[in-house]
Amino acid sequence: MSAVADRPSGIHKIPDGAPILSVQNLTVSVRTEAGLKPLVRDLSFDLGRGETLAIAGESGSGKSITSLAVMGLLPPPAVRVTGGAIRFGGTDLTRLPEARMRALRGDRIAMIFQEPMTSLNPVMTVGDQLTEAIRAHAPVSRKDARARALEALKAVRLSQPEQRLDQFPHELSGGMRQRVMIAMALALKPEVLIADEPTTALDVTVQREVLDLLRDLQRDLGTAIILITHDMGVVAEMADRVIVMRQGEAVEEAATGDLFARPAMPYTRDLLAAVPRMGAGAARPPVTGEPVARLDDVVVRFPIREGVFSAVRRQVHAVEHVSLQIRRGETFALVGESGCGKSTVARAMVGLVPHQGRIEIAGQPLEGLGRAGLKALRRRIQMVFQDPMAALDPRMTVSDLITEPLVIHRIGTPAEREARAVDLMQKVGLSADQLRRYPHEFSGGQRQRICIARALALKPDLIIADESVSALDVSVQARVLDLLRALQTEFGIAFLFISHDMAVVENISDRVAVMYLGQIVETGTRAQVFGNPQHSYTRRLIEAVPVPDPAHVRPPTVRLAGDVPSPVHKVGDGPARVRLVDVGEGHLVAEG
Amino acid sequence: MASAVAADPVRPKGALARLLQRKLALFGLVLIVAVVAGAVFAPLIAPYDPNAQHFDGLTLEGAPMPPGGAYPLGTDLLGRDLLSRILYGAQTSLIIGVVANGMALLIGTLVGITAGYFRGIVGAVLMRFTDLMMAFPALLLAICLAAIFTPSLWIVALVIALVNWVQTARVIYTETTSLAERDFIAAEKTLGAGHGRILFRHILPHLVPTIIVWGTLGISTTVLLEATLSYLGVGVQPPTPSWGNIIFENQTYFQAAPWLVFIPGACIVLLALAFNLVGDALRDVLDPTQRGRD
Numbered sequence: 001m002s003a004v005a006d007r008p009s010g011i012h013k014i015p016d017g018a019p020i021l022s023v024q025n026l027t028v029s030v031r032t033e034a035g036l037k038p039l040v041r042d043l044s045f046d047l048g049r050g051e052t053l054a055i056a057g058e059s060g061s062g063k064s065i066t067s068l069a070v071m072g073l074l075p076p077p078a079v080r081v082t083g084g085a086i087r088f089g090g091t092d093l094t095r096l097p098e099a100r101m102r103a104l105r106g107d108r109i110a111m112i113f114q115e116p117m118t119s120l121n122p123v124m125t126v127g128d129q130l131t132e133a134i135r136a137h138a139p140v141s142r143k144d145a146r147a148r149a150l151e152a153l154k155a156v157r158l159s160q161p162e163q164r165l166d167q168f169p170h171e172l173s174g175g176m177r178q179r180v181m182i183a184m185a186l187a188l189k190p191e192v193l194i195a196d197e198p199t200t201a202l203d204v205t206v207q208r209e210v211l212d213l214l215r216d217l218q219r220d221l222g223t224a225i226i227l228i229t230h231d232m233g234v235v236a237e238m239a240d241r242v243i244v245m246r247q248g249e250a251v252e253e254a255a256t257g258d259l260f261a262r263p264a265m266p267y268t269r270d271l272l273a274a275v276p277r278m279g280a281g282a283a284r285p286p287v288t289g290e291p292v293a294r295l296d297d298v299v300v301r302f303p304i305r306e307g308v309f310s311a312v313r314r315q316v317h318a319v320e321h322v323s324l325q326i327r328r329g330e331t332f333a334l335v336g337e338s339g340c341g342k343s344t345v346a347r348a349m350v351g352l353v354p355h356q357g358r359i360e361i362a363g364q365p366l367e368g369l370g371r372a373g374l375k376a377l378r379r380r381i382q383m384v385f386q387d388p389m390a391a392l393d394p395r396m397t398v399s400d401l402i403t404e405p406l407v408i409h410r411i412g413t414p415a416e417r418e419a420r421a422v423d424l425m426q427k428v429g430l431s432a433d434q435l436r437r438y439p440h441e442f443s444g445g446q447r448q449r450i451c452i453a454r455a456l457a458l459k460p461d462l463i464i465a466d467e468s469v470s471a472l473d474v475s476v477q478a479r480v481l482d483l484l485r486a487l488q489t490e491f492g493i494a495f496l497f498i499s500h501d502m503a504v505v506e507n508i509s510d511r512v513a514v515m516y517l518g519q520i521v522e523t524g525t526r527a528q529v530f531g532n533p534q535h536s537y538t539r540r541l542i543e544a545v546p547v548p549d550p551a552h553v554r555p556p557t558v559r560l561a562g563d564v565p566s567p568v569h570k571v572g573d574g575p576a577r578v579r580l581v582d583v584g585e586g587h588l589v590a591e592g
Numbered sequence: 593m594a595s596a597v598a599a600d601p602v603r604p605k606g607a608l609a610r611l612l613q614r615k616l617a618l619f620g621l622v623l624i625v626a627v628v629a630g631a632v633f634a635p636l637i638a639p640y641d642p643n644a645q646h647f648d649g650l651t652l653e654g655a656p657m658p659p660g661g662a663y664p665l666g667t668d669l670l671g672r673d674l675l676s677r678i679l680y681g682a683q684t685s686l687i688i689g690v691v692a693n694g695m696a697l698l699i700g701t702l703v704g705i706t707a708g709y710f711r712g713i714v715g716a717v718l719m720r721f722t723d724l725m726m727a728f729p730a731l732l733l734a735i736c737l738a739a740i741f742t743p744s745l746w747i748v749a750l751v752i753a754l755v756n757w758v759q760t761a762r763v764i765y766t767e768t769t770s771l772a773e774r775d776f777i778a779a780e781k782t783l784g785a786g787h788g789r790i791l792f793r794h795i796l797p798h799l800v801p802t803i804i805v806w807g808t809l810g811i812s813t814t815v816l817l818e819a820t821l822s823y824l825g826v827g828v829q830p831p832t833p834s835w836g837n838i839i840f841e842n843q844t845y846f847q848a849a850p851w852l853v854f855i856p857g858a859c860i861v862l863l864a865l866a867f868n869l870v871g872d873a874l875r876d877v878l879d880p881t882q883r884g885r886d
Contacts, residue, residue, distance in 0.1 A: 350782045371786075378784035390775040394881050395797045405783045438880040454783070 019046035020088070020191050020224050021070070021109075027083035028062070028069050036082060039065045041248045043084070047192065050222040054239035054256070056229055058271075058473035059444065062248040063228045067194045069094075070226070071111050072101040088192075107137040110185035114197040116177035120169040126153075126180050127165030133184050152183040156213060174338070175206035182213065189221055196228040203337035203500060208544040211238060230473060232275045233503075233546025236260060237554075244268050256550045274478040275548045276503035278530070286525070287510050289328030291360075292461045292494045293349065293381070298322045298357035300344050304568065317567045317574055318344040319355070320518040326462060329488065331495040333509035333526075335502060335541065339567065341518040342498045346464045349496070350383055362461055379409060382455035386467035388447035392439040398425075398450055399435040405457045424453040428483060445476030449483065456487065464496045469504060481508055502545045506530050514538045517567055519578050524587035534589040610877045611870075620869030627863055631682035638676040639664070643831040645671045656849045666851050668842055677833040678856060684834035688749055688818040689811040689863065695753035696814070697807050700760025701799065707761070708768025709791055715765075722761045730755045731820065738826035748827050752814050760806050767802055771795050801875045808871040812864035835860050 026043045029036040040062040047053050055063045068074050070086055072093060086093040088109070093101065105111075113119040121129055130149035131142060140148070146165070153161035156179040169177055178198065185193055195214065199207035215238065218225055227238055235242055235256065242259045244251045244267070252265045263269045300319035303312040319341040326332040334342045348355040351366060351374055359366040362380045369377060385391035392401055402424055403417040412420065422432040428449040439447055448468060455463050465484070469477040485508065487493060499505050505512060506526065513523035514537065522535040533539045543554075569575060578590035611617050630637070640646070649657060649671025659666040665674040703722060707715035725733075734751045741747045771777065772795065780790050819836020821827030828834050830841075835856040842852035 347778075352778055352781060375784040375786075378782060381782075383779065383782045385775045385779060387775060391779045393776045393780075393794050395879070397880075404780075404785070408783055408785050408789065440881045451779075454779075458783075 020049050021047040021226075022087040023066075023070070023084070024087065025084035026066070026069060026081065026086060028065050028074065028079060029082040030079045031077070038082070039079065039248050040069070043245075043248075043250055045243055045250070045253065047224050047226060049191070049224055050218065051241065052218065052225040052227055052239050054227045054229060054235040054242045055245060056232060056235050056242055056271075057245035058230055058475060060247065061245040063245050064196055065248075066245075067111065067196050067226060067228050070192075070194060071105060071109060072096070072098070073105075073111075103137070106133060106185075106190070107188050108190050109192045109194065110188070110190040111194040111196065112178070112181045112185050112198050114200050116169075116174060116181050116201070119181055120177060122169050125166050125168055126172070130165070130180075130184055130187060134187050137188055148187060149183075152187040153180070155186065155217065156180070156183040158183070173206075174202055175210060178202060178206075178210055179213065182210070182217070186217060186221065186223065189223070191224060192226065193218075193223045194226045194228070197230070198227075199234065200229070200231070204502065204544040205337065205540055207234075207546070211546070214238070231546060232272060232474070232548040236548045236550045236552070237546050244271065260548065260550050271475060272548065274475040276474070276478070276501070276507050277548060278503050278506050278542070278545060284510060287327050287330040289330065289492075289494075291325040292328050292362055293326040293496070294358075294360040295322055295324050295345070295349070296358040296360075298345070298348060298355050298359060300341070300348050300353055300355045302353075312571060314568050314570055317518050317569055319348065320575060321357075321577055322515075322518075322520055324513055324520070324523065326494050326496055328461065328494055329492045330510045331488065331497055331508055333497045333499060333505040333512045334515060335499055335505050335512060336515035337500055337541075340515040341567075342515050343466055344518075345515075346383065346466050346496065346498055349464065350378070350381055375409070379458045380460055381462045381464065382458060382460040383464045383466060384448070384451045384455050384468045387471055388444065388451045389439060391451055392447060394439055397436055397438055398442075401439070401450060402435075402454050402457055405454060409458065411458075420457065421453075424456055427456065427487070428453045429479075443476075445472050445480060448472060448476075448480055452480075452483065452487070456491075459491065460493065462494045462496060464498065466498045467500070468497075470499065470501060477504070484508070502530075502541055514541065517565065517575060519575070519590070520580065520588075521578060521590040522588065523580070524585075528585070528587040532587070534583055534587070607877050611873055614873045616869045617873030620866040620873070623862055623866035624870065627682055627686065627859075627866070630679050631686050634676075634679040634683060638673075638679045640673040640676045642672065642676040642680040642833050644673075646673065647671070649673065656845070656852065658849070659851055665855055666849070668838070668852055669845060669849075672831075674838075674852065674855060677838055678835070678859060681833035681835045681838055681856065682859070684745060684828055684832065685815050685818070685836065685860070685863070687745060688752060688834070688836075689815050689867075692749035692752040692818075693756070693807060693810040693814045695749070696756035696810060697760055697803060698757075699753060700757035700806070701764050701796075701803060703757065704761040704764025705768050705791060705795060705799065708765040709772050709787070709795065711769070718761075719765060722758050722765075725755075725758045726762070730817075731824075734817070734821055735824060735826050738821060743826055743829055745828055745832070748818055748821060751821070752817055756810060756814060756817070760803075760810075763802060763806065764799055767799060768795060771798055797878075800878060804871040804875045808864065808868045811867050812860055815860050815863075 023043060023045050026040060027038055028040040029038045043066060045053065055066060057063045065074070065079070069081055070093065074080055081094045127146060127149055130152060131145040134140065134145040134148050150161055150165060153164055158164055158176060158179050172180065198214070199210050202210060211234065214225065217223070229235060239256045241253070242256050243253045246267055252259065252263065252268045254264070259268065260272065263272055298319055299321060302316040302318060304314045304316065305311070306313055322345055324332070334345060336342045344353060347353045349359055349361070361377055364377060366377065399418070399421055402421040406412055406417045406420065421435060425432050425435060430446060430449055439450065442450065469480050472480060481504070484495065488495060497505065497509060509526050511523070511525050512529040513520045514529065514535065515521070516537050522529060522533065522538045529538060530542065533542055580588040581591055583589050646667065649663065649667040651657060656669055656671070657663050657667040663673050663675070665678065668674055668677065703718050707718040734755050737751045737754060738747065777790060777794060780794055815836050818827055818834060819840050822834065822837040823840040828837060838856040839853050842849065846853050
């Protein structure tokens, strides 16, 4: 910290004991046609040295706007601070001219963003980006800056840091990129680090490592952290103090332990109640219907064409020898981390990608079906995608979207279709007078309801929900899950529920299959897989889930060495096939 | 449902009404209507025959007359009335700018969307052909085509269309490939939608903004391409006037008679501007996600 005094930002070292950052009655407004609309209202908080303050809230709560206001990065000219002050060592950041703010940014206050790929410059090597960030603030030579960059990469525990300096962002995995972002933010040893959803885009096991890393670095460097997150599990594990925000206002502020033990405000109670917890799923009677879908030794490989003659020398082994059955009225969950092939299984089942092996839907094999056969099959199986905004054609009204499957399959007259759309809207908890609106006029949860209504229009036997609730706020997520369950009871639909969220899966599924590198490594009933996980990967997944309970003590876990191996292999040289052994009552576990 | 529609505040007016609300779009529309009217009613409103060489149309030294007097916009090198030539020339230029350009857009869009959606062999063949066309000098191709057919206005329009579709095809191809990867297209496929439905109901509407931009950009380039062809003798045959060939005929006398270049040039700029303004507004009006933000 000795370098602080000669920093170009001109703000002197902040005395110990005083809050390092103090936000007083901050109001941020956006200019609209109807005048100024406040996004953050009258927010006050202090951040102490070395403290971790979590700002928790759902989308639209103003938590990200607050962090941008502190950084002086509010999007001009529409959004600006219209009241209050942000004091950093006696200086009001809201009145600081841009040039001095720029000197401060990155040097004294640093930020890491949610999406590490978009926050790194794809055409610059990691080393160049780090040295540039260092040299922008510290008057050091290129050589010294590089040495500090290397030191920073070592500090974030990146494997082979010397080689990493010369690599480009796309050569690194998501978790490695986020480490580089953290290295960049902490290279200048800032006093305040703002982490805006730092682990939301990462897999659970990677999230675990990044959170551990942040905590260790904070202990070593004494940086104060403002952690912006929607995940109460992350809050419980990381924060000393929490501010819960809703619609631009602070609802409650408390020490983390107190907040979780004795939430004072009803909104906080609702928010905490909506968080899916492991072990909270109600026991459900076993489902013993006939199978609606049967996968037998399904393999999906994508060729990589290379060279002048576009010869296929290597293949991506996305799905390897997957066999499973989904029974009528059952919720079957496929879990695994990104790139494990779970979405590819779903896409093969609806015929979006070609496959080898055998897929039967409602007793009808998918292979060798003509166009007409495939179209008929589509009535039996429907899909709900992860991002409802992307899955709905933005240029169509909700009415057109919901009736479209009926139009495609030539069911009913226009009046009947309209009546069915009204009926479906009510089924998913929306009102019929919203039918003439466009998708962008709805919230995320409402859009997902529209997707579900569209999937229901054809009365399918099986709905594939591919990460369908992952992008939603927890309270919305809980309501959509309730809706799915109600629809299942009413119509006897089977669900293939694809998710990376172990807590959600634990809550809603009847049976579970865990996928790793394209293969199923463990499968069984929910009680078998979650109550008695046998495979080491399943155990790691379950242990990595952040627990929304500050009193929870995490058992020490072995840190993973390196990353998930690549699913790309040379032609004729595939991954070793795992063999599943029955450890009792249909609980299958991979050997070794 | 009728009551629900009436009560819905989201769509109070039709697309045309919303278009007319915008001042700039209205201005553009008025300009276009004026040009179209001028072209259609040229025989009625033109003061002279566009091809008549007036005895008093040149000064005693044989120079063209400046604007004013009997010839409101002056005369050209051969003593013909410029206003009449501009009005008749509007017919040619509109046909080139709208019809030829429209044909080019249509071909380009069809090639681009087909190649971009189906990819594979079909896409490869179409796009390699497009590359070939792009690599081939457009002017040379146009001269070849024009030389094979006997020159006439419609042949020129066809030639321009056959030369000008390639850029559109390229851009539409790229955009279609990224659209085809989007989730809502995958969602349509899982609903059982056929290729035709996906292409024309779901992909094409998203391409409309791009098509409008290329369409409006293409107007001035095609009008000038026609002039180039005419100048080389393979375009519209003299003495038929077009805005482009008025400029080209007179460009060597630019210093002595600037109005002969300036006035038709201004016409081309204004027409392109008018289409640009209308196209811009149309793009916003047709996009439901843009509604209410002006």
